[in-house]
Amino acid sequence: MAVLLLGAGAITLGAVTGARSEEGVMIDRIVAQVNDDIITLYELNRKAAPYIRRVKAMARPLDEERRMIYELREKVLNQMVDEKLTEQEIQRYNIRVSEEAIDKTIEEMKKRTLMTDQQLRASLEKEGLSMEEYRERMKNQVLRVRLVNREVKSKIVITDEDIRAYYEKHREDYTGSGSVHLRQILLAFPPMASEADKQALRKKMDQIRQRAMAGTPFETLARENPASPGAADGGELGTFQINDLAPQILKALEGLQAGEVTEVLETGQGLQLFYVEARDTGEGKSLEEVSAEIEDILYGEIVNQKFLTWLNELRQRSHIKIIR
Numbered sequence: 001m002a003v004l005l006l007g008a009g010a011i012t013l014g015a016v017t018g019a020r021s022e023e024g025v026m027i028d029r030i031v032a033q034v035n036d037d038i039i040t041l042y043e044l045n046r047k048a049a050p051y052i053r054r055v056k057a058m059a060r061p062l063d064e065e066r067r068m069i070y071e072l073r074e075k076v077l078n079q080m081v082d083e084k085l086t087e088q089e090i091q092r093y094n095i096r097v098s099e100e101a102i103d104k105t106i107e108e109m110k111k112r113t114l115m116t117d118q119q120l121r122a123s124l125e126k127e128g129l130s131m132e133e134y135r136e137r138m139k140n141q142v143l144r145v146r147l148v149n150r151e152v153k154s155k156i157v158i159t160d161e162d163i164r165a166y167y168e169k170h171r172e173d174y175t176g177s178g179s180v181h182l183r184q185i186l187l188a189f190p191p192m193a194s195e196a197d198k199q200a201l202r203k204k205m206d207q208i209r210q211r212a213m214a215g216t217p218f219e220t221l222a223r224e225n226p227a228s229p230g231a232a233d234g235g236e237l238g239t240f241q242i243n244d245l246a247p248q249i250l251k252a253l254e255g256l257q258a259g260e261v262t263e264v265l266e267t268g269q270g271l272q273l274f275y276v277e278a279r280d281t282g283e284g285k286s287l288e289e290v291s292a293e294i295e296d297i298l299y300g301e302i303v304n305q306k307f308l309t310w311l312n313e314l315r316q317r318s319h320i321k322i323i324r
Helices: 043-059 064-092 097-113 117-127 131-151 161-169 195-213 218-221 247-253 287-316
Strands: 002-006 009-014 025-026 030-034 037-040 178-188 236-241 265-267 270-279 320-323
Touching: 002 247, 025 030, 030 043, 030 064, 037 064, 043 064, 064 131, 064 218, 064 287, 064 320, 097 117, 097 131, 117 131, 131 287, 178 195, 178 218, 195 270, 247 265, 247 270
Parallel strands: 009 320
Antiparallel strands: 002 009, 030 037, 030 320, 178 236, 178 270, 265 270
């Protein structure tokens, strides 16, 4: 039996016979033991499936594809081990989360990414997830955040000097971020869309953008595409604070003024085109106004570092057995 050392923690590699059907085909087996819990081959395959589909879609040479899938499965399995360890700690400290807190987390995510409930469900369907499975995933995320707060974040102290130094270094980020009033057109990729289907949709969206730039009212273009959310309202999205927008959208809006459109964005939802209805540059924010925000940023940077250290220490004092 071979032993693989990971830090100071020993991970044993061995063979375990899984359940087989009458025809002798492997149905399921244990691939890892994490203290008193196990991870099965079925769980690993399900978790890795979306990523493996992306690898296969790259159409790489067979040897390279196999190597990438092997490395991907190893990475996913290690991630699942970490998740088991954190789940065990959550149970040990009896950390709980309410359904209301899960609802709030999902609503905040939808607002940040400019997704409607319909768009979220369509995106989940493409990933093969039900809303119940997604809620369970969000629940686990909230629980882990609370565990991190208990084990890591509560032990971090951010001083006024730290906050002031960050503000001075990033002063340009706090001078007139403002708000923007947006409209959008979304062309969603159909389920199981081929590359040819996607290319046809890209061509259609490019033509829509060209018409918008040539002066066709954006509201008219939005209404011509009834499958796009909010089409009946001319693609109306509303007004958003610049700093609340997702990074991909924020980058696309850089330098745009009222009456201009973004480049076509390809996201998990499909193809998106945004129109700037109005823009307010706003006024700069003082140190006092952004002090709490900066404190959160500094916490996040330090928490990530300390969490990895804490997780490594947790691995070292745990019994982890990976079964090939």
